[in-house]
Amino acid sequence: MSAAAAATGASPVRDAVEWRLAAPLGLTYVVFFAAPFLILLGISFYADAEQTRLGFDSWVKFYTDAFYLKVIFDTLKLGVFAVVATTILAYPLALVFRASSSRMQRVLIFIILMPLLTSVVIRTFAWIVILAREGVINQTLMGLGLTATPLNLLQTELGLVLALTQIEMPLMLLPLLAIMNQLDQNLIDASRALGASKWRTFFRVILPLTLPGWIAGATLVFASATTAFISQSVIGGARLVYLPALIWQQSMVVYNWPFAAVASLTLLFTVLTGIMALSWLGRFARTT
Amino acid sequence: MSQRSTPADISFNLTVGLIAGIAILILVAPVLIVIATSFTTTQALRFPPPGLSLRWYGELFDPVRSAPIHTAALNSLWVAGWATVIGSVLSVLAALAITRVSRPSARALEASFLSPLVLPTLSYGLAALMFFSVLGIRPSLNLLIAGHLVVIAPFVFRTTLASLTQLDPALLEASANLGASRFYSFRRITLPLITPGIAAGAFLAFIASMDNVPVSLFLSTARTSMLPIRMWGMMESTLDVRIAAIAGVLIVAILLLMVVMDRFTGLTRRVSA
Numbered sequence: 177m178s179a180a181a182a183a184t185g186a187s188p189v190r191d192a193v194e195w196r197l198a199a200p201l202g203l204t205y206v207v208f209f210a211a212p213f214l215i216l217l218g219i220s221f222y223a224d225a226e227q228t229r230l231g232f233d234s235w236v237k238f239y240t241d242a243f244y245l246k247v248i249f250d251t252l253k254l255g256v257f258a259v260v261a262t263t264i265l266a267y268p269l270a271l272v273f274r275a276s277s278s279r280m281q282r283v284l285i286f287i288i289l290m291p292l293l294t295s296v297v298i299r300t301f302a303w304i305v306i307l308a309r310e311g312v313i314n315q316t317l318m319g320l321g322l323t324a325t326p327l328n329l330l331q332t333e334l335g336l337v338l339a340l341t342q343i344e345m346p347l348m349l350l351p352l353l354a355i356m357n358q359l360d361q362n363l364i365d366a367s368r369a370l371g372a373s374k375w376r377t378f379f380r381v382i383l384p385l386t387l388p389g390w391i392a393g394a395t396l397v398f399a400s401a402t403t404a405f406i407s408q409s410v411i412g413g414a415r416l417v418y419l420p421a422l423i424w425q426q427s428m429v430v431y432n433w434p435f436a437a438v439a440s441l442t443l444l445f446t447v448l449t450g451i452m453a454l455s456w457l458g459r460f461a462r463t464t
Numbered sequence: 465m466s467q468r469s470t471p472a473d474i475s476f477n478l479t480v481g482l483i484a485g486i487a488i489l490i491l492v493a494p495v496l497i498v499i500a501t502s503f504t505t506t507q508a509l510r511f512p513p514p515g516l517s518l519r520w521y522g523e524l525f526d527p528v529r530s531a532p533i534h535t536a537a538l539n540s541l542w543v544a545g546w547a548t549v550i551g552s553v554l555s556v557l558a559a560l561a562i563t564r565v566s567r568p569s570a571r572a573l574e575a576s577f578l579s580p581l582v583l584p585t586l587s588y589g590l591a592a593l594m595f596f597s598v599l600g601i602r603p604s605l606n607l608l609i610a611g612h613l614v615v616i617a618p619f620v621f622r623t624t625l626a627s628l629t630q631l632d633p634a635l636l637e638a639s640a641n642l643g644a645s646r647f648y649s650f651r652r653i654t655l656p657l658i659t660p661g662i663a664a665g666a667f668l669a670f671i672a673s674m675d676n677v678p679v680s681l682f683l684s685t686a687r688t689s690m691l692p693i694r695m696w697g698m699m700e701s702t703l704d705v706r707i708a709a710i711a712g713v714l715i716v717a718i719l720l721l722m723v724v725m726d727r728f729t730g731l732t733r734r735v736s737a
Contacts, residue, residue: 215594265486290719291492294714295711297677440587
C-alpha cells in the first residue's frame with residue numbers, strides 16, 4: 177500500500193513526491209478545475225453571443241467601454257476598502273487577543289468563528305435588517321434625535337463596505353491571531369525598555385513582524401470581497417454594479433457567454449493582480 | 465517589566481480597547497439580531513421585534529408551504545456530504561504524497577492544490593457551467609458534487625498537511641525498526657495522529673459547501689435547487705421572515721457542531737495555529 181510508504185519514510189525529509197498518491201486529487205483538478213478554465217478562455221474568443229464567429233470582439237467591446245472599465249475599477253476599490261476596514265478593526269482585536277488568558281482566547285476564537293460559519297447569505301440578510309430604512313441603525317439614530325428622516329444605507333457603497341467588513345473580518349483575523357500569538361514577547365519588552373512608547377512599539381516592532389499574517393489575511397479578504405456576489409447584489413442593489421453581478425447577468429440573463437467569459441477572466445485577473453500586489457508588498461517589506 | 469503609564473501609552477490602550485470593542489460588536493451583533501428577528505410576530509423585519517412567537521419557525525417547518533426550502537436544504541446536505549467525503553479522501557492522499565518533501569515539485573503541487581482558496585470561485589462557477597455544457601452533460605446533483613469538491617478540498621488538504629508536518633518522524637522510524645509494515649505503521653500511528661486534523665478540515669469543508677454560492681449559482685437549476693441560492697431568491701423577491709428562521713436553525717446546528725468538533729479535534733486551536 178503506497179499510502180504507508182508516504183508515512184514511513186525513514187528520514188524526516190523525503191526526496192520525492194509520491195505521485196501515485198497525489199494523482200487522484202491532481203487528476204480531479206485537471207479535469208474539473210483546469211479544463212473548465214481553458215474552456216472559459218476558449219469561449220471568450222467567440223465574437224458573437226451565438227458563438228458562431230471567432231474574434232477578439234468581446235474583449236475589445238469590454239475594454240473600450242468606459243462603463244465596463246468603471247465596473248473593474250469599482251470592484252478593485254471595493255476590495256481595497258474591505259481590506260482597509262478589516263485591517264483597522266482586526267489589529268486592535270488581535271492585540272487584545274494576544275494579551276488575553278488562554279481561556280479568554282478560546283472565547284474570542286468562538287466569537288470570531290461564529291460569523292465565519294454562519295452562511296454568507298444569512299450575514300447579508302442580517303445587514304439588510306440593520307441597514308434598512310426601519311433598521312437598527314436608523315431607529316437608533318432617530319431615537320437619539322440625530323436625524324429626522326431615515327438615512328439611505330442600503331444600495332450605498334458605505335452600507336456595502338460596512339456589511340463586507342463584518343462578513344470578511346474573520347478571514348483577516350484568523351491568520352493575524354496566529355502570527356500574533358507566535359510573536360516573541362522579548363522583542364516587545366526590549367522596545368519598551370529602550371523607552372519606546374506603546375504606539376512606537378506597535379508601529380516599529382509589532383506591525384512589521386506580523387506583516388506576513390496581515391498579507392495572508394488581506395489576500396483572503398480582497399479575494400472574497402471582490403467576488404461576494406450575493407452581498408454585492410442584495411446590499412448594493414441594482415445601482416452598484418460589480419464584476420460578479422456583470423458576469424451573472426451576462427451569462428444567465430442575457431446569455432452572452434463570450435462576453436460573460438471575458439468579464440469572468442477579468443475578475444480572475446483583477447483578483448490575481450491584487451494577490452500579487454500584496455505578496456510583492458510582503459517581499460518589499462522584508463527587504464527594507 | 466515595570467510599566468510606566470505615560471499619556472501616550474494610555475491613549476494607545478484606550479484606542480486599542482475601543483476599536484477592539486467595536487470589532488467584537490460588529491462581529492456578534494448581526495448574528496444576535498437575526499436570531500432575535502426570527503422570533504418576531506409580524507411580517508416586517510423590525511428590530512427589536514414588537515412581540516415574540518414561534519410563528520416563522522412554524523411556517524418554516526410546514527411541509528407543504530415550505531416544501532421548496534426543504535428540498536433545497538436536502539439537496540445542499542446531500543451535495544455537501546458527498547463532496548466532503550470524496551474531497552477528504554483525495555486530499556488526505558495528496559497531503560501524504562507531498563509531506564516532508566522539500567523539492568520544488570512538492571511546493572508547486574501544494575500551491576496548486578490550495579489555489580481554489582484564493583482564485584475567484586465565481587469565475588470557476590461560470591467555467592464549470594461552460595465546461596459541462598460543451599461536453600453536453602445535463603445539470604444534476606452529481607455535477608454540483610464535482611464542482612463543490614474542487615472548491616472545498618483545499619480545506620482538508622491544508623489541515624491534513626499541517627497535522628502531518630507536526631507528526632514526529634521518530635515515531636515512524638521506531639515503528640519501522642520494530643518490524644511494522646508500512647501500511648501497519650500508517651494505520652496504527654499516522655492515521656490516528658492526523659485524524660483530528662482531517663476532521664477539522666472536513667468540518668470546514670462541509671460548512672463551505674453548505675454555504676457555497678459562486679459554484680451553485682451556475683450549476684444548480686430549478687430541479688436541483690440549493691439552499692443558499694433559494695434563500696437569495698427569497699431575499700430578492702419579498703423579504704420573507706422565514707429566512708431569519710432558517711438562519712436560527714442553521715446557527716444553532718453549527719453552534720452544536722462547533723462545540724462537538726472542538727471537543728474532539730480542538731478546532732479552535734487548529735484554526736488559529
